Amino acid sequence: MLNKYGVTADELERQLTTRGLQLITISFNGAADDPAQHKAVLARARDAMDFLHRFGADRLVVFSPKRGKSPEAFATMCRFYNQLGEAAAQKGFKAGLHNHLGQMVQTPEEIDRCMEMTDPKLFSFAPDTAHLYLGGGDPAAIMNKYKSRLMMVDYKDAKRAALGANYIENTFDLGAGEIDFPACHRVLRDGRFNSWLCVDLDIARKGPRASYEACDAYIVRTLEPIYA
Template identity: 55%
Template sequence: MGIRLTQFPAILQRYRLTTAQLETELSKRGLHIATISFGGPSHDFEQRKRVLAEAGNAMDFLALFGANRLVVFSPARRLPEAGSDAAFRTMCETFNRIGELATNKGFRAGLHNHLGQMCEKPEEIDRCMRMTDPNLFGFSPDTAHLHLGGSDVVGMFEKYKKRLVMMDYKDAKWTAPAGFTDSNGETLEPEAAKFLSSIYDLGDGEIDFPGCHRVLKEIGYRGWNCVDLDTARKGPRTSYERCGDYIVNTLEPIYS
């Protein structure tokens, strides 16, 4: 069982954790680090050197824990320059460079689609896949962001099955928020509130996970699959136990 480390490297500083301390805490719980959520200004040629250095540092850190996958996010689409063809082309060129670096380190890197980013819609994901080298850069899809972004989730798995690096299983259906305050009492932006209201425990939304799983079985996939809950509707323990039951009862038989 593993975790995806987010907000690296700031999360180590925030909790004053050394690499050795993190390794100790993970070992106590029988956990591994599967990957890091990596992102940066890949659309900006002037910052490419820094992005590649940070990607290299992330993979060097992951290698200490035996990981060999890097999940790569695209830049925010709200940036003024993000809508240009030149920015998209530069981003894809940088992704190829990250993939080249990953290959040299014994890793595989892949695009993680996300709402609010340059690779949100199906046509943007397809464009990125066309403009990157399949031998260097793969696909690390998030099912909820695919669905809410307008993609056919199973269709995307099928289309890019030979490029799958890892994936997030997250259920979703667009849902109007009941309010704009989260469980910590913080006020959310309307867009964030709508997104969080649209995330569900596995099996409670609209995504065809058995269909996704049949694609994974077809290719003999044996990598990481991250069950990701942006919202734990029943509380973290109960929601994850419900997701676990869904996996065991509905998805595992597909592989048997």
């Protein structure tokens, strides 16, 4: 990503410091379902964690491969995630699954399978509420089921109506969709969640500033009192 925009790590660090921001993770993926590529994927993961460590980060968010694979490929993926989690732990990191539409871990059933087939001591869960909901799940219920494995959470609202291939059109600012975020927040409170909670935007219909201001107002008005 830095190469794409011609930005050095030093420049990124300066910009983050200037803006009072902190880099907490990256979206990491690779051919977890292909044993022939596991060595290379692990090497890239270690490089990614070395980069993140420079900025004080200790989370590696892992996206699964594209859908349409066999049950054997799913099992291979899960075995690899245990290896990846072990490699992460050696660097003082946590690695965890990020559910996503169009990928091998999309539905509640697939999340269950992945969680069952990975070691909770090695591989965590970093859910996206919009993808949980659009994938057919109840975000609060799924978060509650795996609250002991939550390493970070992306809050993103969504509506299911007219869900098509371009799911981004089904995502919204917090409070503008159908997800019960107060229920999600109570799960985090009751589970004594103490990690990163990210307000995630796939689309900003009125611009990024307006969207984040709307999300901020929703958080202050609706979610902050839950922790009060």
